[in-house]
Amino acid sequence: MADTQTSINIPQILAVAIVGFFAIRWFLNKPVSDSPTAPTSSSRRGGRAVDINKINQVTAMFPQLDRRTIAWDLQRNGGSVPATTERVLSGRALETPPPSFQPNIPSAATEAGSSTGAAKRSSPSQPDLITRYNLQGRIGGKGKEAVPSVEQEQEAKKSAWSADKAARAENLKRRREEMILAARRKMEAQEGQA
Numbered sequence: 001m002a003d004t005q006t007s008i009n010i011p012q013i014l015a016v017a018i019v020g021f022f023a024i025r026w027f028l029n030k031p032v033s034d035s036p037t038a039p040t041s042s043s044r045r046g047g048r049a050v051d052i053n054k055i056n057q058v059t060a061m062f063p064q065l066d067r068r069t070i071a072w073d074l075q076r077n078g079g080s081v082p083a084t085t086e087r088v089l090s091g092r093a094l095e096t097p098p099p100s101f102q103p104n105i106p107s108a109a110t111e112a113g114s115s116t117g118a119a120k121r122s123s124p125s126q127p128d129l130i131t132r133y134n135l136q137g138r139i140g141g142k143g144k145e146a147v148p149s150v151e152q153e154q155e156a157k158k159s160a161w162s163a164d165k166a167a168r169a170e171n172l173k174r175r176r177e178e179m180i181l182a183a184r185r186k187m188e189a190q191e192g193q194a
Contacts, residue, residue: 050074054081055105062088067105072097129180138181 050071058070058081070084073094077083087094130136162168 050103050105051079052105054079057081058084058088061085065094068097068101068103069094071103071105072101075101075103130184133177133180135177135180138177139184 051074054074055067055070058074059065059067062070062085065088073084073087074081076095084094130139162171
């Protein structure tokens with residue numbers, strides 16, 4: 001019998017080269033896993049700066065978290081504040097950033113100094129609720145308003161929702177004022193305990 005020899009021809013070589021090219025390209029552009037040891041795609045490309053306003057937003061909600069850890073999580077999830085907030089609220093701890101991650105964020109002391117200055121500037125434009133709703137005269141009578149009388153409670157139940165628009169508006173205004181004064185009493189009691 002004749003010996004048949006297998007040879008490699010040019011179309012086979014081209015097919016192997018094309019498949020190899022796409023395989024190498026796929027491996028080099030493969031998305032990074034969520035493991036803490038793997039570098040993120042943004043850190044491989046030189047990294048993007050995380051928006052300081054987003055860091056401040058998360059810090060305002062969760063002051064116990066480290067700003068560097070927040071910046072790391074925001075960078076990993078593409079700057080999504082809701083994703084970082086959801087991770088914290090669900091009880092999952094934010095990952096510790098690697099030592100090589102050094103974001104350019106101002107310190108908390110610098111932020112506190114600038115925020116107090118901003119608060120001083122914004123206070124005249126936004127007065128407190130007592131001033132806004134002219135309740136200064138009702139602040140002095142703490143004893144009368146601390147415990148509403150039975151008659152006032154019955155009147156409130158009776159006129160819970162009226163057909164008259166003016167009566168409804170007056171009832172809602174009275175309830176708003178009572179809530180503001182109750183919140184003030186509660187705040188004063190907490191400050192007195194501290």
